[in-house]
Amino acid sequence: MALPEVCYGGLSGIHAAQLREVGRRRIIVQIDTGNVLGLELDRSEKVQSVKKKVQAALSVPTEQSALVFGDHVIEDDLSEVRSDTPLLLTRGLHRSSSTPCLSPTLDVSPPKDWSQPVELVGGSSECSPAMKQLIQDSVEAIHGGVVPVLATGGLGGAYYFKDSSGQSIAIVKPTDEEPFAPNNPKGFVGRVLGEPGLKRSIRVGETGVREVAAYLLDYGNFARVPATSLVKVRHSVFNVNREISVSYQGEGSPVAKIASFQQFVKHDSDASDIGTSSFPVSAVHRIGILDVRIFNTDRHGGNILVRKVENAGWRGGSFELVPIDHGLCLPETLDDPYFEWLHWPQASMPFSEEELEYIQALDPYEDAEMLRRELPMLREGCLRMLVLCTIFLKNAARSGLTLAEIGAMMSRELCGDNEELSELEKVCMVAKLQADKALAEEAEEEEEEDQIDEEDLELEDDILGNFSIEIDEESGEQSRKRLLRRTERSTPPSSVWKSQVQQLLQEQTRHQQAAENLVFSAMSDEEWEAFLGQFEELLEDAFVRRKTDNLNFVQRLGTSCQF
Template sequence: MEGKPSAKRRVFVQTETGSVLGIELDRADNAQTVKRRLQLALNVPTEESTLMYGDMVLKNDLSTVRNDSPLLLTRNFLHRSSSTPCLSPSGRDIQHRDESGPIEILGCSNHFSGTKHLVRDIVQAMKIGIDPIPVHSGLGGAYYFRNCSGENVAIVKPTDEEPFAPNNPKGFVGKALGQPGLKRFVRVGETGFREVAAYLLDYDHFANVPNTALVKVTHSIFNVNDGVKGNKYQNRKQVSKIASLQQFIPHDFDASDHGTSSFPVAAVHRIGILDVRILNTDRHAGNLLVRKLDGVGRFGQVELIPIDHGLCLPESLEDPYFEWIHWPQASIPFSEDELEYIDLLDPFRDCEMLRMELPMIREACLRVLILCTNFLKEAATFGLCLSQIGEMMSREFCGHEEKPS
């Protein structure tokens, strides 16, 4: 019967300190039985805890939980002991309790077919001893995963290593998963969902967002801190993490290292259209990769690749940041193809798709998507160009006075 859950489902439960465990659900399971199993498996108290599924508090019935969904176990009180290490299950524990592979894509959508091939290559490389390597730039934990030739093919960002998250490897700790993060409108541990949402919303690869998926990945390279002080836990073991996995695109530089005059008008427009739809609050030059198509980079011979969408789809209408807003390409009217693409956008269909693919995404984020997409469609109908749309969405600053948009 359609819509009826199957007898066996698998979920990945993450504690607010980053521990992750895959659990097979039976029909008879409810929120309380899952929490009791977690207490035994992870050795964490669950009496004063809540099991969250996106916005939904799971009090008993689990029938709405889809297969391969990530759940979050949060504590109901503010006190958190500084002596409690943020440990994930050991490799031996995982072997006995979690039958999933080293990298599992969360969700079975055909949207992730390209990522599945990528994951197979990475797993083969891991089997012959080609391990991932940490990325030293940025505020959060990130890792290059490689293929059998040792080439970087994916970048993995664990949700519990984001800025302020419990296992951040660079000292930016102090909050639990689910609390307001680096920006108050994006919660700690939820930038990975947004990375995947941006990819899913980039229909027909219109803006050139690389293949991205939410995964559960197990490896000893990941960082685990000892308590809320953020001291690194030295005894490295196999740990499982919920993370975003994005295809690594070889490139020559980013937009901050290159004059914008050679950027194709269509590429700027397409990235701008996506940024407006998802209210991107962090589109700076450093997350626009530039690749020379002819090996030289003559005028018009470069490709733009947008990355780092973790601060899009905020929970409220916040100030976006659009690096392209003053580029000359943004003042050129939309082409007929671009206007047709905008006209065919359906924000309500987009929301249904995201609810299906990313059931943990918050309804407040979807409301922002609807508002921004409808604004884009109306503005394009009235003949506004990309720069005008971006300026209307941004606040104006006069000295120290802020004027609402």
């Protein structure tokens, strides 16, 4: 019997060819209550046409809605949207789904869904042959009547997909079944897609794309992240909360979802079940390096799988560590990371030459471009967080810091009932202040230079060359201002650091306020470039303080979400 044809890039080969012949394409729309719809469009169709088709198919009002992916709002033209990129239709006014506001002149019939049970929709060009085979095996099993099984652990919906023999081969996590998402199967509901979730810096419905990002960033499978892709998946086993869904069709009806699709890894235990002292240093370092790059806010023992190495006894200390569950990485703003490995003895060991070479070979700007290309729905703030943390890691490793020291600088410390800003946050705050000041000074200088004539410019150069030249009052005042600014800029960061931090902490002592002022996505390209320049200048001095302060670190209480 011929195997069912798997949809790579969203469509089966036959149907994709038919669309190309007639000049059509396919997009995938998800509304903020979780429902997903695949639509075939002519190349000339606009956003309004998409809204009408969604309204006809799902009986939801779309007049005051917006079609978005990531930070991008699509005004009218869809030509820039890559085929099979999942788009989110957000509604400005949330009306009762029991009384949809349908246009009386609507003449669009509900579109047909040509989808296979599992279709790739994100990171497809980087999809490995092994991942494509997993999807093929899953589709074959579904057609053969093998039903996925809901995992009992965790706060969100996760399903074991199996092959035809009944063996688990993948973990599938629908985006609308995350904690707080509309169709969460375990009672943790209350928010629509796009609102803040378990972490304020990570929105509901956007953890799946982060799972894929972590895999794509794990070059050469350095940290052993299992193969992961973003898919559109259709099955009756998925949960739909009838009081929330706008198209509930009863138990047993197939429903389409956007989900992360990750290879299932057979393992003997997880890091929370056994002693960690015998874990290989290199395995801990590799996971830690990844966690620092992606600013993982939830690395706990339960999401580090442990596998015994062949021909090694359980007590022999030969284990392989496999990191999973990266949905709470790459936050939009600085948050408090959680690194389970922070106080493991391996994290205090120096990096090996191989690890240092890997770190220095990383290119944060190329990484960000790759994610823009493969996962265009990932928000700009997440990409800038990746750039920031990779720069931080590269400079820290070059300065001789250990993984434990790096993780400690990124982590907040409890002080009574409050959290102190982390060293990374303090550096970022000062960098932002200095970048804003430098840009303001440059703008002021440009404005002043437009007003100063040739004679004033020559006089200013003489004053800056030696301070003994006599000047008239008006020109002297302008020159003294410039001299003061240049003197301030030439002052070593170490000499002004203490006063800047004290002033900063007096004005903003709460980490929430700090996060509000460090919204990286709100910076213009010029502001972001100036910020990074100041950030790198301040890092060397921060690393010297870290090495010389001889701080005694205290075990931090865990804040893991474990879903």
